[in-house]
Amino acid sequence: MISFLLSRAVQAIATMLMVTLIAFVLFRYVGDPVNQMVGIETSLADRAKLREDLGLNDPMPVQYARFLVRAARFDFGTSYQQKESVAVLIGARLPATLELSLISVVFAIAAGVPLGVLAGLHPRSLAARAFMALSLLGVSLPTFLIGILLIFVFSVHLGWLPSFGRGQTVQIGGWSTGLLTASGWRSIILPAITLGLFQMTLIMRLVRAEIMEVLRTDYIKFARARGLPDRIVHFGHALRNTLIPVITVTGLQIGSIIAFSIITETVFQWPGMGLLFLQAVQNADVPVMAAYLMLIAALFVTINLAVDLLYMAVDPRIRIGRAAA
Amino acid sequence: MTDLLTLTDLVVDIPHRRGTLRAIDGVSLSIARGEVLGLVGESGAGKSMIGNAVIGLLARPAHVAGGEIWLGDRRIDRLAPHQMRQLRGRRIGMIFQDPQTSLNPLMRIGDQLVETIRLHRPMPAAGARTEAIRLLDEVGIPAPEERMAYWPHQFSGGQRQRIVIALALAGEPELIIADEPTTALDVSVQAQIIRLLKRLCADRGVAVMLITHDMGVIAETADRVCVLYAGRVAETGPVTEVLSRPRHPYTVGLMDAIPSLDPARGEPGVATLRQIPGAMPSIAARPSGCAFHPRCASATPDCARVRPDPRPAGRSEVACPVCAPTHEDAAS
Amino acid sequence: MTRVTRALDSDLMYSFRRTPGAMIAAALSCALILGAVLAPVIAPHDPFDPSGLSILDNFLPPAWDAAGDPRFLLGTEDQGRDLLSAMLYGLRVSLAVGFASVIFALILGVTLGLIAGYAGGWADNLIMRAADIQMTFPAILIALLLAGIFRGTAAHGASGAGPLALLVFSIGLSFWVQYARTVRGSVLIEANREYVLAARLIGISAPAILIRHILPNVMGPVLVIATINLALAIIIEATLSFLGVGVPPGSPSLGTLIRVGNDYLFSGEWWITLFPGAVLGVLALSVNLFGDWLRDALNPRLG
Numbered sequence: 028m029i030s031f032l033l034s035r036a037v038q039a040i041a042t043m044l045m046v047t048l049i050a051f052v053l054f055r056y057v058g059d060p061v062n063q064m065v066g067i068e069t070s071l072a073d074r075a076k077l078r079e080d081l082g083l084n085d086p087m088p089v090q091y092a093r094f095l096v097r098a099a100r101f102d103f104g105t106s107y108q109q110k111e112s113v114a115v116l117i118g119a120r121l122p123a124t125l126e127l128s129l130i131s132v133v134f135a136i137a138a139g140v141p142l143g144v145l146a147g148l149h150p151r152s153l154a155a156r157a158f159m160a161l162s163l164l165g166v167s168l169p170t171f172l173i174g175i176l177l178i179f180v181f182s183v184h185l186g187w188l189p190s191f192g193r194g195q196t197v198q199i200g201g202w203s204t205g206l207l208t209a210s211g212w213r214s215i216i217l218p219a220i221t222l223g224l225f226q227m228t229l230i231m232r233l234v235r236a237e238i239m240e241v242l243r244t245d246y247i248k249f250a251r252a253r254g255l256p257d258r259i260v261h262f263g264h265a266l267r268n269t270l271i272p273v274i275t276v277t278g279l280q281i282g283s284i285i286a287f288s289i290i291t292e293t294v295f296q297w298p299g300m301g302l303l304f305l306q307a308v309q310n311a312d313v314p315v316m317a318a319y320l321m322l323i324a325a326l327f328v329t330i331n332l333a334v335d336l337l338y339m340a341v342d343p344r345i346r347i348g349r350a351a352a
Numbered sequence: 353m354t355d356l357l358t359l360t361d362l363v364v365d366i367p368h369r370r371g372t373l374r375a376i377d378g379v380s381l382s383i384a385r386g387e388v389l390g391l392v393g394e395s396g397a398g399k400s401m402i403g404n405a406v407i408g409l410l411a412r413p414a415h416v417a418g419g420e421i422w423l424g425d426r427r428i429d430r431l432a433p434h435q436m437r438q439l440r441g442r443r444i445g446m447i448f449q450d451p452q453t454s455l456n457p458l459m460r461i462g463d464q465l466v467e468t469i470r471l472h473r474p475m476p477a478a479g480a481r482t483e484a485i486r487l488l489d490e491v492g493i494p495a496p497e498e499r500m501a502y503w504p505h506q507f508s509g510g511q512r513q514r515i516v517i518a519l520a521l522a523g524e525p526e527l528i529i530a531d532e533p534t535t536a537l538d539v540s541v542q543a544q545i546i547r548l549l550k551r552l553c554a555d556r557g558v559a560v561m562l563i564t565h566d567m568g569v570i571a572e573t574a575d576r577v578c579v580l581y582a583g584r585v586a587e588t589g590p591v592t593e594v595l596s597r598p599r600h601p602y603t604v605g606l607m608d609a610i611p612s613l614d615p616a617r618g619e620p621g622v623a624t625l626r627q628i629p630g631a632m633p634s635i636a637a638r639p640s641g642c643a644f645h646p647r648c649a650s651a652t653p654d655c656a657r658v659r660p661d662p663r664p665a666g667r668s669e670v671a672c673p674v675c676a677p678t679h680e681d682a683a684s
Numbered sequence: 685m686t687r688v689t690r691a692l693d694s695d696l697m698y699s700f701r702r703t704p705g706a707m708i709a710a711a712l713s714c715a716l717i718l719g720a721v722l723a724p725v726i727a728p729h730d731p732f733d734p735s736g737l738s739i740l741d742n743f744l745p746p747a748w749d750a751a752g753d754p755r756f757l758l759g760t761e762d763q764g765r766d767l768l769s770a771m772l773y774g775l776r777v778s779l780a781v782g783f784a785s786v787i788f789a790l791i792l793g794v795t796l797g798l799i800a801g802y803a804g805g806w807a808d809n810l811i812m813r814a815a816d817i818q819m820t821f822p823a824i825l826i827a828l829l830l831a832g833i834f835r836g837t838a839a840h841g842a843s844g845a846g847p848l849a850l851l852v853f854s855i856g857l858s859f860w861v862q863y864a865r866t867v868r869g870s871v872l873i874e875a876n877r878e879y880v881l882a883a884r885l886i887g888i889s890a891p892a893i894l895i896r897h898i899l900p901n902v903m904g905p906v907l908v909i910a911t912i913n914l915a916l917a918i919i920i921e922a923t924l925s926f927l928g929v930g931v932p933p934g935s936p937s938l939g940t941l942i943r944v945g946n947d948y949l950f951s952g953e954w955w956i957t958l959f960p961g962a963v964l965g966v967l968a969l970s971v972n973l974f975g976d977w978l979r980d981a982l983n984p985r986l987g
Contacts, residue, residue, distance in 0.1 A: 042817045053833065167972040168965050169919040171926045175946060175957060183950055190950075245453035252407055252448075253468050253519060254441030263467075264456055271458075286825040293927055294946075308832035308929055316832060327820050343503045344457060369698065 035335050039328045046324035050317040051094045054104070055083075103318035108310050113318045117300055122202045123193060124299035127291070128284045130206075130215055131223035135284075136277060139227040143234025147269075148261055150239060158231065165228030170287055174221040174294035181217060189214050191296035222291040226280050233276055237269040244268075271341055278334030282327040354425055355382040356527055356559050357406065362429075363418030364398070364405055373635050375401050375414065377583040380662070383527065388550065388560040390574030390591065392567065392606075394632050397580040399563045403529040405429070406561070407446050408436040423527075441523035442472050449532040451512035455504035461488075461515055462500030465522060472523035487518040491548060510541035517549055521556070528553060529561045534569060546573050567610060571595055579603050582633055582643040584659075589668025599670045601648045602628070642672070650674045699981045706981075709973035716967050720776040727769035728757070737764050743953050759955045761944060770941060771960050777937040778964070781852055782918040786910050788856030789917075793863025794906060798894050800864065801871025808868075815861045823858035827920050830854035831929045847932040855920050862909050870902035908982055912975035915968050922964055938964045 078084060082093065097103070103113035146155035165173075182190035194210030196203045205211030241247060242265055250260050289301035296302070300319060307315035364376035376398045383389045391399045404410045406421055408431070421429035423443060428436065440446075448454050456464060465484035466477065475483070481500070488496035491514040493507075504512060513533065520528055530549060534542035550573050553560050562574055570577050570591060578588040579600065587600040598604045605628035630647040633639055639646050645655040652674060662669040700706050719726070741764035745752045752759060758767040800811040818826065834850045874880060875898065883893050924930030925939030926946075933940075938960045945957030 038816060041813065042820055045817050163969060163973060167915060167969040169923050169968065171923055172961050172965060175961060179949060179954065245448055245450060246456045248409060249448060249454045251409060252440055252446040254437055254471060254523060256437060268458055283822045286822045290923060305927055308828065311835055320829065331820060344505050
């Protein structure tokens with residue numbers, strides 16, 4: 028077990044190194060930092076001096092090391108576009124993205140698991156087949172299209188829910204939350220569903236497949252042969268065996284949700300990190316891109332590692348191993 | 353006294369896209385109370401399917417398409433699902449081949465035992481726990497009180513099968529269907545488990561339908577044996593008689609094929625390995641008349657036309673009008 | 685039995701004929717592909733011909749609406765272009781980029797998989813490490829990043845084959861891993877078989893062995909992956925175009941059309957977004973359905 032953890036940790040570090048390297052190359056070599064900072068009139072001599080002062084003529088490993096150290100201190104430089112510290116920009120947008128992601132995950136699990144269980148226990152029922160057909164929509168339609176459709180129905184046509192922004196937010200310390208106001212909640216519903224729909228259908232299909240798989244096992248057959256009623260077989264035995272892979276997949280999907288928030292935030296003009304990143308891509312604002320990349324990578328890697336640990340904690344076969352017979 | 357289990361002309365069909373396959377083609381057998389009946393045959397002969405049919409756990413789309421199954425004086429093949437469920441564990445128990453997969457890996461064995469005990473014999477949790485420990489001890493698990501909290505993967509294969517037996521007996525059934533209970537175990541452990549099963553059932557007066565392809569297990573454990581071929585019964589009779597004086601040509605072939613170190617059999621000085629030429633037909637291509645006739649050395653033209661009914665011969669019943677002579681007759 | 689009748693009678697075709705969903709999906713996909721291929725022929729107008737355009741024709745609703753114009757069946761967009769024609773050409777771009785990306789990913793992934801499986805050693809290690817690292821991130825993120833990088837380095841607002849090729853490259857690069865892993869697995873199994881050892885003994889070179897002997901045996905699962913990935917590629921391209929970092933403005937895809945229309949959703953010109961959206965949805969859905977069915981039908985366990 029220790030060796031497994033170690034290899035995962037090594038992989039995590041390797042990933043981070045790779046990503047930071049890419050981010051550094053991006054940062055340093057895509058576009059010209061000096062040109063971004065000065066006006067057209069600045070003389071060549073002044074530019075050269077600036078280059079020297081910024082340490083842009085130092086050997087690459089040195090620059091890379093400096094980059095890493097600064098990144099560790101959350102100093103990501105200054106945005107080309109907005110002339111502000113990247114860290115500050117991202118920090119201001121972080122709560123919006125995290126709240127949206129959280130509500131999406133809650134929605135995906137709260138809707139996906141029960142529907143999946145239903146579809147798995149009674150696969151031939153009308154409800155199950157209808158849900159599976161609808162789930163295909165959730166998996167096939169691109170996120171932005173779902174968002175647009177929801178906006179069209181609920182904002183344009185029915186006028187029930189707003190189509191952009193976070194509504195009213197409340198500032199608690201450094202965190203601005205939209206979850207304490209009614210308008211905040213009304214604003215988060217459509218984006219959360221849009222963002223979470225793909226995950227929800229994924230979870231639903233996974234739970235269904237897992238339950239059907241488990242119901243085919245010998246131990247379920249033996250449980251039935253002992254006379255255990257369906258209710259206990261389904262919820263006492265089958266369900267708990269289903270949940271482990273579901274936990275794993277769901278955990279891994281959290282990172283995906285944060286990445287997909289780029290799209291949802293664009294459709295709903297949600298002022299989060301994703302929208303910031305997209306604007307950076309459109310304007311070739313490299314410092315922001317590089318910083319976002321590293322943050323996301325760190326997040327992914329951490330989540331993956333956490334899921335591995337959780338998996339170990341939950342499955343007794345891995346936790347305890349074989350005792351003397 | 354009526355037999356405990358009676359199968360009359362049981363038919364099990366499996367609908368398939370190219371037609372319907374008849375897996376069990378009119379099988380009749382009976383098990384008396386407390387008796388051990390061995391159900392023997394090659395893979396694909398249909399033994400497991402008979403077991404599944406009796407306990408009502410045939411995997412869809414297989415289903416009972418004809419015949420009757422009687423438990424005591426109650427017909428059970430047409431029961432509603434919830435009525436069938438009440439029989440399982442309490443009157444009929446079943447144990448399966450692979451102890452590795454028979455126990456829920458995410459549930460402590462103590463919990464699995466207590467759950468089953470309380471289902472069939474309502475009692476407070478503490479009482480069920482005591483009973484579970486007693487059962488574990490009876491099946492030979494050392495330090496049972498400690499082991500209640502263990503997970504299945506912490507036991508060896510043989511121990512897991514013992515726990516499976518304990519679980520099957522927890523409901524105090526009258527009949528246990530044992531589907532190849534030792535096939536997946538180490539040879540050294542097989543004998544222990546089969547003897548344990550036999551002893552526990554004899555102590556409790558529980559009848560056993562012992563499904564296996566291993567003649568050795570039959571010889572040691574069963575009172576009577578039923579030989580299956582291609583979904584039909586070839587021969588049924590007391591173990592001593594069928595094994596020492598097989599009558600049906602297939603049974604003769606089976607007994608002959610058992611390797612023997614006895615130089616008296618076969619040609620002097622030469623130990624030969626005999627086999628029945630050909631192979632058992634698949635249920636999709638059953639020969640006409642007697643299913644064995646293409647491989648039978650004593651077949652007559654009639655054998656290809658008329659399906660033979662079981663007829664009494666000695667203390668057995670044989671489905672063969674010709675009936676191969678026994679070894680004693682040939683040797684004398 | 686001839687090969688055709690044997691193929692038609694196979695389990696695969698049997699499953700196909702019994703699954704109405706698969707048949708509908710296949711039919712829809714074919715219809716859309718046909719529409720895209722024949723776009724220059726069947727489109728009522730040429731959306732790229734400036735002389736045929738009149739800005740006065742813009743924002744016309746679909747023909748069945750009172751204010752509509754029978755010349756423009758599904759209405760016009762903000763520049764006065766016929767929406768139906770624009771959609772047909774957009775479908776063309778979407779499908780072209782989708783197919784090209786899948787083919788690129790397939791070639792790249794299969795090649796790397798073959799190398800990793802056959803050569804083993806440090807090559808295998810390197811490729812698999814890279815795969816692991818890439819798998820940590822969703823495809824869309826990688827595609828977005830690459831698209832962004834190319835924007836930063838290449839000339840802004842360029843049109844033509846260059847940016848399209850880069851787009852195909854970005855999208856394809858985001859999902860080569862599945863192919864590589866599958867092929868590598870198959871190669872590891874096949875490479876130990878007698879026919880490969882025999883070929884090596886005769887002296888056939890490694891690439892020849894890989895291509896002529898091992899490759900045919902590993903292509904089955906690869907094709908299933910490709911079918912499923914096609915839907916993914918189409919969606920990624922549409923998303924990138926919607927976000928404004930996809931196809932260059934000169935060759936709008938369905939995603940581009942949706943983005944243009946999004947601006948006018950609230951002012952009432954709903955058709956500019958919804959019709960391309962519907963076509964994109966149907967396309968993605970039918971390709972996905974078909975891929976799903978294909979994977980289930982070829983899965984031995986579920987039989």
